[in-house]
Amino acid sequence: MAKEQSTGASAMASEGATDGSLPRRQPVQKRSRERLRKILDVAAARIARNGSDQLRMSDVAEGAGISIGSLYQYFPDKSAIVRALAEHYNAQSRQCIEETLRDVATPAQLEVAYVDLLDQYFAMVRDEPVIRDIWSATQTDKQLMSLELTESRLCAALLADAMARAHGQNAKKYESTAFMIWQLGEAVVRLATSVDASESKAILEGFKRMTAREILRM
Known part of the structure; x- marks a missing residue:
């Protein structure tokens, strides 16, 4: 139960997570953390608009400005993104x-x-x-x-x-x-x-x- 909400998932990279939702690639450098935040923000926006059933990894990659291969380095599938x-x-x-x-x-x-x-x-x-x-x-x-x-x-x-x-x-x-x-x-x-x-x-x-x-x- 939360007092306020942040935009998208911008805080996710700095928060703890259970093993089931941890991205494959743990961001250490600032650039990697920013990329992870971008991925989750894009995914959140698309889920809000169309629902998780319509979420496609290729759309997330495109929206985040990265290759599909780079996205898979962070998340193996869209279920992992939803869990994150x-x-x-x-x-x-x-x-x-x-x-x-x-x-x-x-x-x-x-x-x-x-x-x-x-x-x-x-x-x-x-x-x-x-x-x-x-x-x-x-x-x-x-x-x-x-x-x-x-x-x-x-x-x-x-x-x-x-x-x-x-x-x-x-x-x-x-x-x-x-x-x-x-x-x-x-x-x-x-x-x-x-x-x-x-x-x-x-x-x-x-x-x-x-x-x-x-x-x-x-």
């Missing part, structure tokens, strides 16, 4: 979650931060078509599924820690609840972005009420 973009948005979102929850120390602060995160995440997904496309691709890509599950656990752990601080308890007590809420939140945001504005608002507000009661329980 997923890592980018995950890292961006996780950073915001950490910042928003970092200073939570009371139940009141926990409630405000949690509601704020839901609003931020919905706005990010609503305004970023690439994220919605990655969600769709996740249904048929086992590596993306694994990536999504791992990311949910990491984010849920941040929420569990904040709940523990707010209630003066051990974070272990809240792990299952936080993980369930996080997974449900992903599904609810997907639903909210697929309906009209009035229904979307009602769905989000209803989810906030239900889950806020749960996270505020001792």
Whole structure:
């Protein structure tokens, strides 16, 4: 759930990634890092316009101003590019979650931060078509599924820690609840972005009420 989004995937080259999305060629020199950023920016723009199903390696290479052979040095196929973009948005979102929850120390602060995160995440997904496309691709890509599950656990752990601080308890007590809420939140945001504005608002507000009661329980 992220407070703000960057243009395309410009930050990807400096972010960590899991093995499933790492490019074949690790950029060390400035020129190589810039080329990787360009590749991902071009891919993100084309996915936003036409969807990942229509993404072609040759189009990405052309848009990035490199040969198809050079592109394959970075990514073996378009699925690897999509996974790299997923890592980018995950890292961006996780950073915001950490910042928003970092200073939570009371139940009141926990409630405000949690509601704020839901609003931020919905706005990010609503305004970023690439994220919605990655969600769709996740249904048929086992590596993306694994990536999504791992990311949910990491984010849920941040929420569990904040709940523990707010209630003066051990974070272990809240792990299952936080993980369930996080997974449900992903599904609810997907639903909210697929309906009209009035229904979307009602769905989000209803989810906030239900889950806020749960996270505020001792």
